[in-house]
Amino acid sequence: MRGIIGFGGYVPYRRLDRSAITAVMGRGGGRGTRSVASYDEDTTTMGVEAARLALRPVDAEPRALWFATADPAYLEKTNATAIHAALRLDASVGALDFGGAVRSGIGALRTALDAKGPTLVVAADIRGGLPAGADEAAGGDGAAAFLVGTTDDGPVVAELLGSASATEEFVDRWRQPGSPSTGQWEERFGETRYSPLAAWAWKEALGVAGIQAGDVDTTVVTGVHGRAVKRVAGQLGVRRVADDLGAAVGNTGTAHPGLLLANELEQAEPGQTIAVVMLADGVEVLVLRATEALASHPPALAVADQITAGAEVSYATFLQWREMIQVQPPNRPEPTRPSSSAAARARDWKYGFVGSRGAESGMLHLPPARVSIRPEDKLDAMDPAPMADVGATVATFTIDRLVYSVSPPVVFAVVDFDGGGRLPVEMTDVDPDAVRIGQRVEMTFRRLYEAAGIYNYFWKARPAR
Amino acid sequence: MASHGIKDQVAIIGMGCTPFREHWDKGTDDLLIDAATAAFASAGVAKADVDAFWLGTASSGMSGLTLSQPLKLEGKPVTRVENFCATGSEALRQASYAVASGAYDMAMAIGVEKIKDSGYQGLNPASAPHDGTKRNLTAAAMYSLVLPAYAARYGVDTDELRMVVAKIAEKNHRNGALNPLAQFRREMPAEKICEMAPVAGRLSVFDCSGVADGSAAAIVVRAEDALRYCDAPLYIKALAFVSGTGGGLIDPDYDYTTFPECEMAGAGAYRQAGIDDPRSALAMAEVHDCFTPTEMVLMEDLGFCERGTAWKEVLAGTFERNGDMPVNTDGGLKAFGHPVGASGLRMHYECWLQLRGQAGDNRQIDLSTRNLGLVHNLGGYPGEMVSFVSILGSELG
Numbered sequence: 001m002r003g004i005i006g007f008g009g010y011v012p013y014r015r016l017d018r019s020a021i022t023a024v025m026g027r028g029g030g031r032g033t034r035s036v037a038s039y040d041e042d043t044t045t046m047g048v049e050a051a052r053l054a055l056r057p058v059d060a061e062p063r064a065l066w067f068a069t070a071d072p073a074y075l076e077k078t079n080a081t082a083i084h085a086a087l088r089l090d091a092s093v094g095a096l097d098f099g100g101a102v103r104s105g106i107g108a109l110r111t112a113l114d115a116k117g118p119t120l121v122v123a124a125d126i127r128g129g130l131p132a133g134a135d136e137a138a139g140g141d142g143a144a145a146f147l148v149g150t151t152d153d154g155p156v157v158a159e160l161l162g163s164a165s166a167t168e169e170f171v172d173r174w175r176q177p178g179s180p181s182t183g184q185w186e187e188r189f190g191e192t193r194y195s196p197l198a199a200w201a202w203k204e205a206l207g208v209a210g211i212q213a214g215d216v217d218t219t220v221v222t223g224v225h226g227r228a229v230k231r232v233a234g235q236l237g238v239r240r241v242a243d244d245l246g247a248a249v250g251n252t253g254t255a256h257p258g259l260l261l262a263n264e265l266e267q268a269e270p271g272q273t274i275a276v277v278m279l280a281d282g283v284e285v286l287v288l289r290a291t292e293a294l295a296s297h298p299p300a301l302a303v304a305d306q307i308t309a310g311a312e313v314s315y316a317t318f319l320q321w322r323e324m325i326q327v328q329p330p331n332r333p334e335p336t337r338p339s340s341s342a343a344a345r346a347r348d349w350k351y352g353f354v355g356s357r358g359a360e361s362g363m364l365h366l367p368p369a370r371v372s373i374r375p376e377d378k379l380d381a382m383d384p385a386p387m388a389d390v391g392a393t394v395a396t397f398t399i400d401r402l403v404y405s406v407s408p409p410v411v412f413a414v415v416d417f418d419g420g421g422r423l424p425v426e427m428t429d430v431d432p433d434a435v436r437i438g439q440r441v442e443m444t445f446r447r448l449y450e451a452a453g454i455y456n457y458f459w460k461a462r463p464a465r
Numbered sequence: 466m467a468s469h470g471i472k473d474q475v476a477i478i479g480m481g482c483t484p485f486r487e488h489w490d491k492g493t494d495d496l497l498i499d500a501a502t503a504a505f506a507s508a509g510v511a512k513a514d515v516d517a518f519w520l521g522t523a524s525s526g527m528s529g530l531t532l533s534q535p536l537k538l539e540g541k542p543v544t545r546v547e548n549f550c551a552t553g554s555e556a557l558r559q560a561s562y563a564v565a566s567g568a569y570d571m572a573m574a575i576g577v578e579k580i581k582d583s584g585y586q587g588l589n590p591a592s593a594p595h596d597g598t599k600r601n602l603t604a605a606a607m608y609s610l611v612l613p614a615y616a617a618r619y620g621v622d623t624d625e626l627r628m629v630v631a632k633i634a635e636k637n638h639r640n641g642a643l644n645p646l647a648q649f650r651r652e653m654p655a656e657k658i659c660e661m662a663p664v665a666g667r668l669s670v671f672d673c674s675g676v677a678d679g680s681a682a683a684i685v686v687r688a689e690d691a692l693r694y695c696d697a698p699l700y701i702k703a704l705a706f707v708s709g710t711g712g713g714l715i716d717p718d719y720d721y722t723t724f725p726e727c728e729m730a731g732a733g734a735y736r737q738a739g740i741d742d743p744r745s746a747l748a749m750a751e752v753h754d755c756f757t758p759t760e761m762v763l764m765e766d767l768g769f770c771e772r773g774t775a776w777k778e779v780l781a782g783t784f785e786r787n788g789d790m791p792v793n794t795d796g797g798l799k800a801f802g803h804p805v806g807a808s809g810l811r812m813h814y815e816c817w818l819q820l821r822g823q824a825g826d827n828r829q830i831d832l833s834t835r836n837l838g839l840v841h842n843l844g845g846y847p848g849e850m851v852s853f854v855s856i857l858g859s860e861l862g
Contacts, residue, residue: 339595400603457597
């Protein structure tokens with residue numbers, strides 16, 4: 001039996017109230033909120049967060065990592081390798097990008113379900129468009145991750161019953177690399193393409209699964225064409241169409257079928273059947289059934305809880321983070337690019353947040369050190385100390401209004417880790433006046449800054465969720 | 466194995482110090498020439514008489530050429546040293562050891578920094594190639610951590626403590642207002658500082674040292690030769706230096722209310738000089754007031770008062786120019802700004818003036834019962850710093 005062993009959805013902390021768009025622009029916007037990746041997040045960092053959530057409750061280790069996004073941090077260079085490093089996967093685990101198209105997220109997941117070996121599929125996206133446009137308001141940012149494998153790899157919580165794929169070339173939505181907005185053909189045209197493709201693929205997948213539409217408990221229907229999604233949802237003949245999270249999160253594009261599936265799995269009962277239908281340059285269909293193992297698989301952090309925990313970001317800040325408006329930077333030198341060779345030597349520390357602990361003293365060193373600050377430890381007598389998943393408490397903090405930052409001021413805290421150890425570290429996803437001594441924090445993988453076209457990834461602390 | 470020190474083996478026979486300013490019309494070369502020329506004149510020697518040079522600069526030049534070219538030194542050794550904000554004092558330390566060793570008869574220590582050509586506000590040192598995981602935080606923010614920590618440890622109201630450190634700035638600006646070499650010549654009431662917008666934690670711009678260009682120099686000889694050049698030499702009683710492990714950053718027991726590197730450097734200097742009670746032995750101290758909470762904590766780390774009492778002593782006026790323990794009588798980094806390579810030697814220059822009774826009627830401290838001075842620098846941040854402490858005196862023994 002092959003299926004899903006672990007899953008996790010990631011919704012960034014910030015929310016843009018769509019009415020804030022209308023208030024500023026006089027048009028656009030709408031009701032509800034959309035999720036917003038912070039200035040220090042990109043699809044790679046959000047992918048790391050989703051993958052950490054997916055892997056936390058499971059014992060199985062992936063033998064492959066596939067990362068899909070329509071908004072890659074890098075072209076040319078593989079983005080999945082940073083996720084690979086942050087998850088501290090073995091060098092023998094291949095890491096590949098499924099790049100460019102919104103369809104690549106669901107495509108990677110279906111391919112993994114057909115493949116061999118435990119495979120971690122990560123999809124992330126940052127969706128937007130020009131100010132006051134429909135995509136700006138309807139889009140959302142987020143990520144989802146699935147560990148796919150067989151019962152030999154670990155308990156399968158959702159078994160694949162069947163799948164289907166239909167492909168057709170037509171130019172409905174398109175975007176050239178580097179463009180801030182997506183083009184769309186006249187809506188009624190795409191609808192005429194998607195509707196029959198979906199009907200065919202749906203029938204095909206149900207046939208493979210050996211069930212009827214009425215047997216499906218919940219169906220996720222999403223895609224790049226809002227009007228077609230509505231029409232297809234109405235024509236499938238299913239009992240329940242899943243919440244598309246449009247009111248709170250928006251459409252997270254490449255990540256969206258995965259995010260919605262994770263959200264449904266978090267609420268599903270063993271034995272329930274869940275289907276996913278994704279419209280993007282054709283149609284992808286998955287039919288899954290929750291197993292008994294789902295009952296004993298508590299999510300590390302439910303999508304619904306992340307949605308509830310969000311906090312507002314102003315429209316002006318949103319536009320600044322998306323580089324839709326340029327603001328005057330502080331009169332300080334910009335940061336210098338990290339050295340590739342220095343970063344490579346420090347890979348476990350920089351990407352994996354692994355320190356070292358004195359073998360005798362137990363003293364935690366962040367970054368890892370060869371010589372201990374405690375005299376009882378001998379040279380090079382240190383054990384690796386993975387700290388990414390260890391909670392911490394704010395010992396003291398300050399607000400730096402002078403230092404260079406894309407989004408000042410910088411909130412900086414001295415945090416003490418559970419079980420001993422300390423690091424002065426930047427905080428994120430926090431309002432300056434909400435920081436407190438004694439506050440609980442957790443580590444999160446972020447993009448500190450970009451310099452000379454190189455993204456500098458490292459860890460920050462954020463309020464515990 | 467011990468740090469013996471060189472008490473009374475080396476003497477300063479001449480010093481020079483440029484005004485500390487935004488010297489838009491002077492470059493590094495000009496500042497070096499001005500400070501060196503003043504020092505040669507002060508000692509009554511020519512540049513050819515000096516056997517070796519130690520140049521302190523953090524980022525205004527590399528190698529001895531930074532000095533030997535503008536001064537046109539023929540066939541002389543010049544060593545460029547850098548040790549964060551203790552760079553100027555480090556130059557003096559090395560020059561003094563060179564003379565004490567007998568390798569040279571006469572040496573010059575000179576420090577310089579040309580900060581204001583960077584085009585940015587504040588200090589912006591270049592960093593070596595790095596892995597991108599280093600802290601991105603200003604020094605002001607790191608030192609701002611001291612205030613809440615100190616308030617919590619000693620049960621002081623945070624608003625009151627904020628006023629205490631503003632009083633330190635007020636004192637140093639009052640001292641600087643009387644000093645023609647200082648960058649800032651205006652007094653600044655503590656109440657006004659407290660009203661200013663914070664830039665880091667609760668610190669305002671006026672809790673931070675100024676930024677200026679400047680240069681200062683000293684000429685040293687063996688003590689036994691000093692009176693050949695100078696009626697009133699200044700004898701070096703102690704030179705101590707501690708470079709920390711950085712352990713404070715990762716040690717949960719470190720609480721940001723003390724700078725252990727400074728305490729150790731101070732204790733080392735007192736040992737070398739044979740001082741048991743610094744408060745009763747020292748006539749003055751020039752300490753590294755890079756930020757106002759720094760000076761407060763240093764009063765305890767250097768043993769001028771008991772732990773947890775510096776804030777009260779500040780309010781009592783102990784560290785005023787006419788107080789029981791005058792600190793930063795020239796105005797300190799607050800009023801002088803901080804040309805990194807020059808500051809340490811500028812602080813020694815104030816000792817040179819004060820301990821020899823040459824500070825002028827309106828600035829001169831009382832030397833009737835005590836005649837030793839202390840100079841302190843620190844460089845780095847709470848938890849990871851270097852620290853320098855010297856003791857100087859106008860008499861042998």
